[in-house]
Amino acid sequence: MTSTTSPASTPSTLGFAILAVLARGNRTGYDLAAAMRRPVGYFWTARHSQIHAELQKLRAAELVAYESEHGPGPQDKKVYHLTPEGRRALREWVTEPPRERPERDELVLKAYASWLAEPGMVRRMFAEQLAAHEERLAEYERHEASFGGPPALGDPRFGNYATLLCGLGYERHRIEWCRWMLSRLGEDA
Amino acid sequence: MTSTTSPASTPSTLGFAILAVLARGNRTGYDLAAAMRRPVGYFWTARHSQIHAELQKLRAAELVAYESEHGPGPQDKKVYHLTPEGRRALREWVTEPPRERPERDELVLKAYASWLAEPGMVRRMFAEQLAAHEERLAEYERHEASFGGPPALGDPRFGNYATLLCGLGYERHRIEWCRWMLSRLGEDA
DNA sequence: TACGTCATGTAACTTGTTACATGATTAG
DNA sequence: CTAATCATGTAACAAGTTACATGACGTA
Numbered sequence: 001m002t003s004t005t006s007p008a009s010t011p012s013t014l015g016f017a018i019l020a021v022l023a024r025g026n027r028t029g030y031d032l033a034a035a036m037r038r039p040v041g042y043f044w045t046a047r048h049s050q051i052h053a054e055l056q057k058l059r060a061a062e063l064v065a066y067e068s069e070h071g072p073g074p075q076d077k078k079v080y081h082l083t084p085e086g087r088r089a090l091r092e093w094v095t096e097p098p099r100e101r102p103e104r105d106e107l108v109l110k111a112y113a114s115w116l117a118e119p120g121m122v123r124r125m126f127a128e129q130l131a132a133h134e135e136r137l138a139e140y141e142r143h144e145a146s147f148g149g150p151p152a153l154g155d156p157r158f159g160n161y162a163t164l165l166c167g168l169g170y171e172r173h174r175i176e177w178c179r180w181m182l183s184r185l186g187e188d189a
Numbered sequence: 190m191t192s193t194t195s196p197a198s199t200p201s202t203l204g205f206a207i208l209a210v211l212a213r214g215n216r217t218g219y220d221l222a223a224a225m226r227r228p229v230g231y232f233w234t235a236r237h238s239q240i241h242a243e244l245q246k247l248r249a250a251e252l253v254a255y256e257s258e259h260g261p262g263p264q265d266k267k268v269y270h271l272t273p274e275g276r277r278a279l280r281e282w283v284t285e286p287p288r289e290r291p292e293r294d295e296l297v298l299k300a301y302a303s304w305l306a307e308p309g310m311v312r313r314m315f316a317e318q319l320a321a322h323e324e325r326l327a328e329y330e331r332h333e334a335s336f337g338g339p340p341a342l343g344d345p346r347f348g349n350y351a352t353l354l355c356g357l358g359y360e361r362h363r364i365e366w367c368r369w370m371l372s373r374l375g376e377d378a
Numbered sequence: 379t380a381c382g383t384c385a386t387g388t389a390a391c392t393t394g395t396t397a398c399a400t401g402a403t404t405a406g
Numbered sequence: 407c408t409a410a411t412c413a414t415g416t417a418a419c420a421a422g423t424t425a426c427a428t429g430a431c432g433t434a
Contacts, residue, residue: 012393013295020302030413044298045291050394052415072402075414087305094302095310097317098295102234102422106202106287108355109233112348113209113283116276119342121284128286150373153308159301162373166297166366173362177355184339184351201421219385239422241387261430264386291394 011061011089013099014054017044019082019090022064024156026081029055039143039160042167055080063089111181123185130178137171140164200250200278202288203243206233208271208279211253213345215270218244228332228349231356244269252278300370312374319367326360329353 011019021027021035032055033048035041046054058064063086066078082090107129114122144164151157200208210216210224221244222237224230235243247253252275255267271279296318303311333353340346 013293013298014393016302017298020298023302023305028413029415030411040301041291043292043294043301045293045394047395048413049396049415049417072412074400074402077413090302091306094299094306095314097314098299101293101295102230103232104202104234104290105232105355106290108352109202109206109209110283110287111351111355112229112232113205113212113279114351115343115345115347116212117280117283125284125286153373153375154304156304158304158373162300162303162370163297165369166294166300169362169366173358177358180354181351184342184347186342203421217385218387219383234422236423237385238387238389238424261384263428263430266385 010093011058011063012054014044014046014050015058015063016090016093017046018051018054018058019063019086019093020159022080022082023087023090026079028077028079032080039163043163058086062086114181119185123182126178126181126185130175130182133171133174133178137168137175140168140171144168199282200247200252201243203233203235203239204247204252205279205282206235207240207243207247208252208275208282209348211269211271212276212279215268217266217268221269228352232352247275251275303370308374312371315367315370315374319364319371322360322363322367326357326364329357329360333357 017036017040018032021032021040027035029048029052032051033046036044036046036051055064059066062083064080065083066080068076068078070076110122110125147157147161147164150161206225206229207221210221210229216224218237218241221240222235225233225235225240244253248255251272253269254272255269257265257267259265299311299314336346336350336353339350
């Protein structure tokens with residue numbers, strides 16, 4: 001009786017992203033896809049096709065389970081929840097050092113090659129980027145104002161606040177760098 | 190005589206990364222792989238397997254060409270250079286707005302889920318990350334000191350300096366954020 | 379003798395994107 | 407009547423990683 005117990009290799013980072021959303025409340029695949037756009041989507045995104053596939057893997061590993069409710073559409077709707085093992089796996093994963101992924105930043109790559117283009121054209125492109133970052137910063141600042149300071153550690157909202165603060169810092173850094181590029185690209189007179 | 194002229198769709202971002210390195214001088218695939226580790230690798234990386242494959246596509250699109258020199262090893266060594274079309278394609282690409290890629294940041298995801306882990310353990314992990322960022326910042330600062338201020342616009346070294354400055358700003362932002370996390374995670378007494 | 383560097387490539391796999399496919403309910 | 411939202415999935419593809427495979431030359 002060589003029972004084929006699943007090898008259950010550790011989930012991908014996407015798997016943990018899903019677990020992290022599910023830790024805040026039960027969701028359907030559809031809800032998860034929506035959550036992975038905003039605000040979680042600011043640091044991890046996925047399309048619904050990828051999410052449904054990953055949910056099947058997580059279920060095979062018994063980290064999530066679902067309850068069916070009928071409708072709407074041809075298939076049943078599946079409301080997923082964390083299993084106790086799922087919660088434990090997530091807890092453990094949080095404190096493990098993140099695996100480094102190589103930076104891949106197209107704007108920086110363009111800056112690297114900017115010496116051979118027309119400064120005026122490069123400038124226009126960076127001005128657009130600056131505007132986009134300023135807009136996003138304003139959005140984050142509005143969001144931050146809606147928090148009355150940082151929530152307590154054990155509160156799920158602490159997670160939201162921490163990520164928001166990171167986004168805020170990132171946009172400020174980007175804005176500063178874009179402005180530096182613009183100042184170098186002339187026409188600051 | 191339906192001559193199958195290649196469709197020559199625009200290269201991937203990796204393709205342009207290769208063109209950007211090649212614009213600074215002729216290289217073999219091996220040299221490119223080395224360059225894509227450091228310092229270009231700070232904002233775009235690729236393994237040699239991917240680079241060789243991409244070079245073949247770029248050659249099919251006639252954006253690069255090579256000259257063979259014999260040895261070492263079983264195959265000839267191929268020294269690649271930009272074609273005039275390759276240089277033009279790169280120039281045009283530089284000033285086009287970068288296509289947004291979704292942020293995927295594992296450390297921020299961990300922060301998002303940090304509310305359900307033990308603060309002490311989370312703290313240890315963030316302290317490690319802080320140290321890593323401080324080390325990298327120091328490295329960048331040494332590198333910056335070796336420039337005597339920003340090079341002129343038309344100088345290839347302008348590209349290096351611009352990317353370095355972005356890296357500097359990024360590391361400072363990360364350090365600040367890690368310190369904020371640590372301050373929240375207690376034990377600041 | 380063994381290891382590191384130079385140099386090329388292929389194959390299998392994982393991750394992520396885009397497009398296809400279905401269908402009920404509700405708001406305009 | 408039409409479009410958006412809710413809800414599930416598959417298939418084809420592009421991008422990226424890891425491992426395999428070869429082999430000369432120089433150094434320890």
